[in-house]
Amino acid sequence: MAINLKNFSRDQLRELISKAKQREKTLAKDRVKKVREKVLAIVKAVKLTLDEVFPGRGRPTRKGRKLGKVKPKYRNPGDPGQTWTGRGKRPRWFAAALAAGKKDKDLLI
Numbered sequence: 001m002a003i004n005l006k007n008f009s010r011d012q013l014r015e016l017i018s019k020a021k022q023r024e025k026t027l028a029k030d031r032v033k034k035v036r037e038k039v040l041a042i043v044k045a046v047k048l049t050l051d052e053v054f055p056g057r058g059r060p061t062r063k064g065r066k067l068g069k070v071k072p073k074y075r076n077p078g079d080p081g082q083t084w085t086g087r088g089k090r091p092r093w094f095a096a097a098l099a100a101g102k103k104d105k106d107l108l109i
Contacts (some may be wrong), residue, residue, distance in 0.1 A: 050097060070085040071085070073085055073086040073108065073109060074104070074109065076091075076097070076099070076107045077107065079093070094107065
């Protein structure tokens with residue numbers, strides 16, 4: 001199947017490329033769908049479940065990873081009850097202190 005591309009305008013070429021990419025995506029999805037159907041048919045034929053065949057599939061879990069608390073690293077000089085670990089978004093008091101000319105080293109605990 002040969003197409004003479006010399007006679008196509010720029011817009012026609014772009015449209016052709018766009019349609020070709022869409023077709024390529026459709027073919028890829030169809031291929032995955034067919035393979036998935038075959039796998040499910042085999043799993044059902046041997047009377048197993050997907051969890052038995054593919055253990056641990058789905059969302060990964062955080063098992064084994066300890067998420068402990070982090071000690072505060074910075075303290076608000078105006079209100080010593082306000083602290084910040086240095087992780088995540090900066091608190092307003094920290095940003096205000098920096099804007100007032102203090103350095104982050106001045107706010108260390």
